[in-house]
Amino acid sequence: RKEVEQDPGPFNVPEGATVAFNCTYSNSASQSFFWYRQDCRKEPKLLMSVYSSGNEDGRFTAQLNRASQYISLLIRDSKLSDSATYLCVVPTSGAGSYQLTFGKGTKLSVIP
Amino acid sequence: EAQVTQNPRYLITVTGKKLTVTCSQNMNHEYMSWYRQDPGLGLRQIYYSMNVEVTDKGDVPEGYKVSRKEKRNFPLILESPSPNQTSLYFCASAYGGGFTEAFFGQGTRLTVV
Numbered sequence: 001r002k003e004v005e006q007d008p009g010p011f012n013v014p015e016g017a018t019v020a021f022n023c024t025y026s027n028s029a030s031q032s033f034f035w036y037r038q039d040c041r042k043e044p045k046l047l048m049s050v051y052s053s054g055n056e057d058g059r060f061t062a063q064l065n066r067a068s069q070y071i072s073l074l075i076r077d078s079k080l081s082d083s084a085t086y087l088c089v090v091p092t093s094g095a096g097s098y099q100l101t102f103g104k105g106t107k108l109s110v111i112p
Numbered sequence: 113e114a115q116v117t118q119n120p121r122y123l124i125t126v127t128g129k130k131l132t133v134t135c136s137q138n139m140n141h142e143y144m145s146w147y148r149q150d151p152g153l154g155l156r157q158i159y160y161s162m163n164v165e166v167t168d169k170g171d172v173p174e175g176y177k178v179s180r181k182e183k184r185n186f187p188l189i190l191e192s193p194s195p196n197q198t199s200l201y202f203c204a205s206a207y208g209g210g211f212t213e214a215f216f217g218q219g220t221r222l223t224v225v
Contacts, residue, residue: 032210
């Protein structure tokens with residue numbers, strides 16, 4: 001069974017702080033990885049894709065370490081609006097299958 | 113507007129009464145899937161479809177059926193709902209399988225009493 005494990009959280013951080021989440025995966029054949037953001041009781045929405053060693057988008061940086069099979073998400077200069085649950089997602093696709101395996105999520109609360 | 117639409121958004125039903133949750137996407141995506149989300153368990157895949165008439169089981173398919181007769185629609189059918197199927201359900205679609213973004217519907221909160 002393919003597993004995706006995330007930091008359990010919750011993370012409570014002050015505005016302006018830098019926070020990092022880790023995610024480990026068991027399927028060494030995985031080629032792409034995603035971070036989704038989910039607000040309370042809402043649908044998940046894509047935050048970042050990671051196909052190679054890493055990706056950066058403004059205050060958000062995702063890094064991939066294939067040898068250790070983990071992905072990290074770094075948020076710099078946290079805003080109140082960053083409060084959400086962050087989901088690590090590892091897809092399996094090809095050869096007649098399409099499966100997304102989700103981590104259980106890490107809850108972030110940014111406090112004033 | 114590109115979107116995935118689920119209906120109904122909220123549903124309370126009784127044990128054993130067949131129900132269907134509809135899912136429709138307007139992005140011409142080939143891949144569609146259903147998930148359930150439960151506290152402490154995260155999102156788990158129920159069924160997926162890679163194209164019209166092509167469906168397969170995910171991690172938790174027991175008690176559910178799906179069909180994909182048209183590219184845009186992927187309904188989830190509960191033939192005989194039970195209380196353990198009380199959950200938050202999401203439908204999603206994607207253009208290129210696991211290497212592309214999945215777009216989610218707004219969710220259906222189902223309660224089976």
